[in-house]
Amino acid sequence: MGYEHYDNIIEPFLENVRLHPDRLACVCDDVTHTYQEMNVLTDRIARAFVDRGVTAGDRVAYLIPNSIELVGVYLAIQRIGAVAVPLNYRLISREIAFLTNAVDAKLLVFDKRFVDKVEAVLSDFESDLALMGVGTSTSFAPRLWDLASEAPIDPEVPLFKDPSALSRIQFTGGSTGLPKGACRTHRQDLTEIHACIASNGMLEMDHPIALIQCPLEHHGGHSWFMSALSSGATTVICGKFDPQNILSQIEQYGVTHMILLPPTTYLRLMRDEHVKDYDLSSVRIVQSAAGAMTPEVISEAFEVFPNTEVNYGWGQSESGTGTSIRITRDMVDRRVPELASVGTPMETLEVRIVDDEGLDVEEGQPGEAIVRSPAVMSGYYGQEELTRNAFTSDGWLRTGDIMRRDENGYLYLMTRKKDMIKSGGENVFINEVQTAILRNPLVADCVVFGTSDPVMGEAVAAVVQPVPGASLTAEDVQETCKQYIASYKKPRYVQFIDDLHRDDAGKVRLKDVIDYFDRKRAERK
Template sequence: MQWKHIAEPIKENDETFPQRLALIHGDGQLTYGQLWDGIQAWASVLRDEYGIGEGDHVAYILPNGLDIAELYYAVQVLGAVAVPLNGRLIAEEIATLLRLSDAKLLVYASIVAEKIEALPWQAEDAISGNRAMAQTVSSQEIRFLAQKREGERIPLAGGGGSWSRIQFTGGTTGIPKGACRSHCADLFEADSLRQMIGLGERECETVLVQSPVSHHGGHGWLITSLSVGATLILCGKFDANELLTQIERYGVTHLLIMPPTIYPRLFEGVGKEDYDLSSVRFVQTSAGLTTASINELILDRFPNAVLSYGWGQSESGAGTAVRFDRQMVRDASPVLMSIGRPMAHVEMRLVDDDGNDVAEEGIGEALLRGATVMDGYYHLDELQSEVFTNDDWLRTGDMMRRDKEGYYYLVSRKKDMIKSGGENVFAGEVEQCLLAHPAITDCIVFGTEDAEYDETVAAVVTVRPGAEVTLAEVQAHCKAHLASYKKPRYLMVVEDFERDDAGKIRKQTIIEEFEKQKAALQK
């Protein structure tokens, strides 16, 4: 790895090709020279006006755009630690994460100003007690101040094994966990991603990212794209016409839109000749299950592209990936159901509950080790032995199997395994089966209490417009492909799933609604 500091490649790009276009968001654009100038000016403001220095934690709630890129790298220049937060959080949740992360400053976008004004300044929590809340400032104010600072060059601080980012992750219940990621871990992840998506192979490449760069997946594409000198288009909320227009206008070569189920929406009512999408060479998707029909649609509408599906975590950095080409889709290759092989700089193995390696095609928890892995969870040292083995393997919590060619197949989250009548049912396996039903467009599967089986399988699904589906139909479909004990015994149909900015379903909210209606649902 040639770099030790996450901002080094941006500095080098400023010196090598300052006039090359670096960032596009809406009507806003920055060359690499303008980007580096802006980063330096923002860093100057953070240092002089807000006292940010090496090791300080700077939280931010910012949508995709120029501000989030300049702020993130300004924080890195100062040797401080970035703490990206989700803009959908309520004020109480924001306050909790500010305290858990020891944030000294919170930078926020104007669209969340009301939430910031409602922060419970005197609230307490079990971790940090009644500690002083972080300073807050709008990104507009920092941009205004930064416009008056030109020409200063601040030397890079930090780097190497020091933290660049605390990425909150995990879960719908319990205390949120902040994954501590170092400069080196993120740089190795960027190199792993670069190799996987083939960035940097040609002179002028253009990347479009619709996933929020405040989340781990989008962040990886941000630092990877800018490190190789590509032009990066950051898109906001999903707008099919805007996305397709941007792809055509700028000749996008690499595309990240998540989850897979969003692609039918992208092309709804759009003819093959309406947009020229021939420039796209690589389409990446993840954060949800894909299907044969979705794969076929993507490869049909992007005639010169290969399709990649990936798996990874904030904790692991890099993960696995697989490329699907047209021949594999035509042949209905079993590999289409896989999450791929380990990416560069990581290794994986599967183990049983006693830590023993499982046999080929056996199901076990995936362990991962490598240069891209986090250091641990911030302020949660007691979890270190739970998350890592004695020889530094990360316990991912995902149950997988591996075939003879080394492809991994995601079965379920370990905590999502359903114990029904003494039999193990993996939620992911049932979800994959349900998505093959012609009427079902999306689904989640989970366990629910049952007097007869202790726990049984429940499913919540969305269906195609005008379609209907019954529990009996779903059960018959599942029994044709799975053992009978794996079929859902409860079915709830909803109009749409609420997803977060990264495209992940808010599963706990849906489960809570299901439990309210459970008594009325047919069993």
């Protein structure tokens, strides 16, 4: 049985509060909370939100790094039927204001580390936006925990129940580079979480221990912490990548499931000089996603984690669920061709591979993957035209990814149809970077694309045409970007060219530009 009988995404968590009240639910550094303690924390925060006027359907944005506080805020939002709007904590001030206003948020909750970012754009927020600080109080925002600690815990805040109501707006992006908020209901997220648990096998043991070192505000991080809490697991939350900390916690807590992103992070962990000093035999599932997990890397994972399998796959915020393949040591030893795939569709997901006319292609031929599932989003918040364009006339979601399917049903990701770069686990949209670069008055033109990178897997690259006679450096271009977009979006590599040779239609031969970039990059090595 799935989660069809639940009406709120946090009901599986609440079931584990009843079944395992004294079991550790969340661990982050030296802070621990049992399931019952997480429930009390959730109720207090929910009451604080209600006291500030938040009601069912109101959007609550939060800007919080990986922490137990983030989990508590998310669960509290769901308890009262409000809509969670997780924000990437690496955003700059103007992006925070734009996205908060874009969803007509009633409340913004922010961590003490981001006080300066929020204060810088106070005048840009909608006038009725309420603010709360986590770990701090300011002249413009009370401290959340002061409000929450004053709230009684008896009786509990009533649980909101409506499976068709919005539970989350997950910001993603597309070829325009503009932010798009994927609207997800309780039913869609319940379907997704159930499929995720079936894929990663958290219910295959009585007490799973899940270590998460990827942003919890991302779709993947959200899927994993909610899968863990829905499975009665102990969730070990990590912040910035620290190999010694991760390795010691695997040993200390007996971690059974782990997810690190981007995939190249596994290489950094497995090649740490102290990795052999720790007992890592408890790990049963190493989770990764499309990109950088070659058979050689997977073989290395089996050496470091002797009892593991590698769960690998593909998915989107829009699709909710995705595809997966459980890779064993034997599969790697035999070098089965499916190792190059992203697996088969997870529970409830249907996948078609179609041509530009929307017709199914022949087996083995590439085409755009379109999907259908109860986990697929409802649409993009406040963007009707984009929503219409995202779906076919008969309701299939256009993923924008080119795939092929083999005779055994395995799917292979060929390329991204969307104008998007996946750099270090973050989506970076080309138009957004180009626009930022062109804000520099010494830049006449530019082209942005993704290039291979040994650390990031894929990195942002730019070929820039300066204004004639201008003196411009790569650092100048990067500093301009940092003024207008988050730092991780700036180009990691910059090359200069006298003329991009746009044609009369304003188009550039991208292949020629990339070839030029590759030659210049090789010359610098």
